[in-house]
């Protein structure tokens with residue numbers, strides 16, 4: 001039997017980032033059910049850092065993560081961020097939505113600007129000028145090296161003395177004499193007074209086996225596929241057309257986004273199909289719909305998909321994460337609901353989680369921006385049914 005101060009369940013970005021923070025002054029054990037870490041949502045993201053994305057809490061956490069991303073500790077291979085501007089585009093009839101978005105995000109991203117269709121076309125050569133009514137540029141958006149962020153947290157967690165156990169799915173969780181006792185599928189037993197639920201789409205399954213009320217997580221499938229960009233010869237090794245400097249382009253109504261990757265484009269229907277927790281797989285219908293939208297709005301003229309994958313973005317009703325001790329289960333800490341933003345907010349959210357565990361308080365620098373424990377605690381979800389729109 002092993003014993004730690006804190007047992008973290010889940011080896012995605014959530015578990016390793018919080019484990020890293022806590023290992024500074026506590027013994028930490030992390031268990032992951034798969035044989036490799038980051039096998040599920042974390043390994044399937046679109047790898048972007050967008051400060052205009054998500055609701056107010058997300059924007060605040062993203063902005064607060066920038067300094068860490070730009071200047072990470074020594075365990076992290078640099079750079080974690082590479083510049084890639086973001087161009088939100090609105091079709092005819094959608095300009096008001098973009099204007100209200102600009103009004104909301106300007107507090108956190110003061111350098112966003114609205115662009116006419118012809119101005120927007122100078123940033124992205126593939127958009128059809130006649131398709132749009134208005135665009136908004138976020139010049140400081142970036143691409144994230146997700147593997148470097150995740151493996152940096154893993155290296156730091158280990159350097160600080162933390163243990164990582166893969167192929168260790170927790171199947172039983174009991175609170176005995178003020179200590180959580182986790183039993184893994186292979187029969188190993190691990191104990192800790194604090195257990196962190198960072199199990200992503202599976203977080204309510206973990207709650208159920210612990211006898212804790214689930215938070216009502218909604219795992220939503222999102223599809224991604226790769227296509228050739230203009231000038232891509234179609235051979236995997238040919239990278240002669242370099243898309244550096246080109247923006248990520250996203251429809252403000254959430255029907256698609258396209259992200260330049262070397263000579264190719266990563267595309268997504270921005271779909272949100274409810275799913276059970278699972279190894280998510282792409283569906284042809286979602287890809288076909290995205291191709292229709294993208295071919296309408298751009299000159300990519302997609303006829304062939306090179307590869308595709310899908311992952312689960314897990315949200316609670318108001319689309320902000322749930323972080324904090326459960327009110328009715330001693331030592332049971334929620335660190336879930338990172339939705340579509342878990343990579344970009346990981347440095348700040350891990351600091352928040354660690355401060356709540358250590359002191360029961362949000363770090364001062366985030367409180368100064370108006371973030372309170374109630375914004376993240378599960379208590380706020382009382383009365384919210386279903387899930388809010390994008």
Ligand SMILES: Cc1cc2nc3c(=O)[nH]c(=O)nc-3n(C[C@H](O)[C@H](O)[C@H](O)COP(=O)(O)OP(=O)(O)OC[C@H]3O[C@@H](n4cnc5c(N)ncnc54)[C@H](O)[C@@H]3O)c2cc1C
Nearest residue numbers: 010012013014033041042046048170200311341342343344
């Ligand atoms: C297509 C797509 C695009 C995205 N794009 C972006 C983006 O551009 N930027 C961004 O910031 N975010 C993005 N995201 C969101 C981001 O990937 C997630 O928010 C983040 O990865 C969630 O991390 P997690 O650790 O909570 O979940 P996961 O990575 O799923 O980790 C949870 C882990 O818990 C483990 N687990 C479950 N049950 C048990 C158990 N019983 N015992 C032990 N282990 C268990 C699972 O095996 C899993 O490894 C995207 C997501 C998708 C799907």
